[in-house]
Amino acid sequence: MTNGHVTDWRKAAGAVALLAGAALLPLLISDPARLNFLVLILMAAQMGVAWNIVGGYAGQVSLGHAVFFGIGAYTSTMLAIGLGLTPWLGWLAGGAVAVLFALAMGWPCFRLKGHYFAMATIAVAEIVQILVTNSEFLEGAVGLYLPMDRSGPAAMVFLSKLPYYYIILGLLVVTVLVAWAIERSHIGYYFRAIKDEPEAARALGVSLTRYKLIALSVSAFLTAMGGSFYAQKEMFIDPGSVLATSISIKIALVAILGGVGTLLGPVLGAAILITIEEYSRTLFGSTGSGTDMIIYAAMIILVAVFSPSGVLGLLSDLRRHLPGGGAKPKKASKSAEIRP
Numbered sequence: 001m002t003n004g005h006v007t008d009w010r011k012a013a014g015a016v017a018l019l020a021g022a023a024l025l026p027l028l029i030s031d032p033a034r035l036n037f038l039v040l041i042l043m044a045a046q047m048g049v050a051w052n053i054v055g056g057y058a059g060q061v062s063l064g065h066a067v068f069f070g071i072g073a074y075t076s077t078m079l080a081i082g083l084g085l086t087p088w089l090g091w092l093a094g095g096a097v098a099v100l101f102a103l104a105m106g107w108p109c110f111r112l113k114g115h116y117f118a119m120a121t122i123a124v125a126e127i128v129q130i131l132v133t134n135s136e137f138l139e140g141a142v143g144l145y146l147p148m149d150r151s152g153p154a155a156m157v158f159l160s161k162l163p164y165y166y167i168i169l170g171l172l173v174v175t176v177l178v179a180w181a182i183e184r185s186h187i188g189y190y191f192r193a194i195k196d197e198p199e200a201a202r203a204l205g206v207s208l209t210r211y212k213l214i215a216l217s218v219s220a221f222l223t224a225m226g227g228s229f230y231a232q233k234e235m236f237i238d239p240g241s242v243l244a245t246s247i248s249i250k251i252a253l254v255a256i257l258g259g260v261g262t263l264l265g266p267v268l269g270a271a272i273l274i275t276i277e278e279y280s281r282t283l284f285g286s287t288g289s290g291t292d293m294i295i296y297a298a299m300i301i302l303v304a305v306f307s308p309s310g311v312l313g314l315l316s317d318l319r320r321h322l323p324g325g326g327a328k329p330k331k332a333s334k335s336a337e338i339r340p
Helices: 003-028 032-057 066-083 087-109 115-133 162-184 185-197 198-205 209-233 245-258 264-289 290-305 310-321
Strands: none
Touching: 003 032, 003 162, 003 185, 003 290, 032 185, 032 209, 032 264, 066 087, 066 115, 066 209, 066 245, 087 209, 115 245, 162 185, 162 209, 185 198, 185 209, 198 209, 209 310, 245 264, 245 290, 245 310, 264 290, 264 310
């Protein structure tokens, strides 16, 4: 068995062990507040992995992903209120609407480059938030309450936090598997080529706009599903809770902090960021309004100055400096290839 196959088996075994540990962890916790804390980490991790598909692999930094989060939340909620549709189908509907919006937004915005694209995504998200806030059909700033006359798996309404934990864990696993499949496919090679050498990729026949739209659409669909889950968990949504700029920043920061362009970096970033965020709220209480934005800004500065490759990159550097941890020479990676 080659070293490559051994490494793959070790990674697979590690992933299975990690998933088994995550599945068993809530069985050891009886405090609902701590269980809800774990749910928040998994939610942030799921959205970070989704964002990483477009922001990490394809290199298109979006700071307006809250718009997809909100679309998922509002679509599933409105379908539940108006048609009594089960949230399980509402998730898919919210994802589909988010994809359509992503295509409509991405087509003109992808003509912009670098920070101009990031600024455009912020502007789009802000416009949508203003429109929803002033919409009588969506109850504006008052918000929407989900129907509470039903309970159980079909309605996705539970008295305990435990079912929500396993639902969001399942959604995170699906999101990671999608990112893994993209990473190992020729689409993933195209994404990395577009990120690193866009002009070279264009010269070899890669349609930059087409593959950017694919990346944004997949990311939007998965982010919208996260928004639908949030709405179902909280049973109430309003523009401030699902369309706020701070949500967009958190989604991006989770991936950047853990390691942008890596598979499990956003999961690690979510664990770190949500832990700091929740402990700061406990420490400062109501007097700490706006502390989360200060934390986000400080995190961005620290990552940019000391570890642009994120926490995973920092850990990798530390491992290489340990005795016996020197990097061995590797053969050229196939990820550098651009398939026609």
